[in-house]
Amino acid sequence: MKPKLLLILILGATYSVLAQTAKPDVQNLNEWQVVNRKVELIEDAGKKGIRLNEMIGDGLLILKGSKFSNGSIEFDVKGKNVLQQSFVGFAFHIKDDQTYDAIYFRPFNFMNADTARRWRAVQYIFHPSYTWEKLRTTYPGKYENKVNPVPDPEGWFHVKIVVDKNKVKAYINNSTKPSLEVEKISKSDNGQFGFWVGNNSAGSFANLVIVPSKE
DSSP states (O other): OOHHHHHHHHHHHHHHHHHSOBOOOTTOGGGEEEESSOEEEEEETTEEEEEEOOOSSOEEEEETTOOBOSEEEEEEEEOOSOTTSOOEEEEEEEEETTEEEEEEEOGGGTTOSSHHHHTTSEEEEEETTBOHHHHHHHSTTTSEEOOSSOOOTTSEEEEEEEEETTEEEEEETTOSSOSEEEEOOSOOOOBEEEEEEOTTOOEEEEEEEEEEOOO
């Protein structure tokens, strides 16, 4: 076989793998890089997954060697209904453990009696430049929203994140209407991906499915 033809075949095989639906094994910890957290295997309500513990600062569990540009990300997640102690979500287009886009949820706001807090249940961020504080101050109400349908803040709920070039949508519990739809702030169009938890927050995750776009 000629070297040029071999190279084409290798590149074609690589592209084929990247273009296919992926279901990473969240319990195979050898495949994951842990950042500022401890991780444990769990089995809860019929779901086999992992739990990241509470620590000061944000935490990540990044799939080693992963690459994601556009497409959909689906997973199950569980936080808790404790004020300011449950920030759970997913980071994508990760460049390093400080630079990434993310969508996350505040379960303690899902059913909060304070109407203003209910409108702060799901959030987009771009770290390190655009934290939730900066976005809320500079663009009040633009990068966060309430969730619909409203899940049990103490239970598992299903998330679907769709990244389409400069747009990001977040759906909850198989709704056809996004709970959040925003323009990406970052100019990044690819990077690694992984689970995310916020300051002093733990989170449980399971059933990760990545479907890259076919373009």
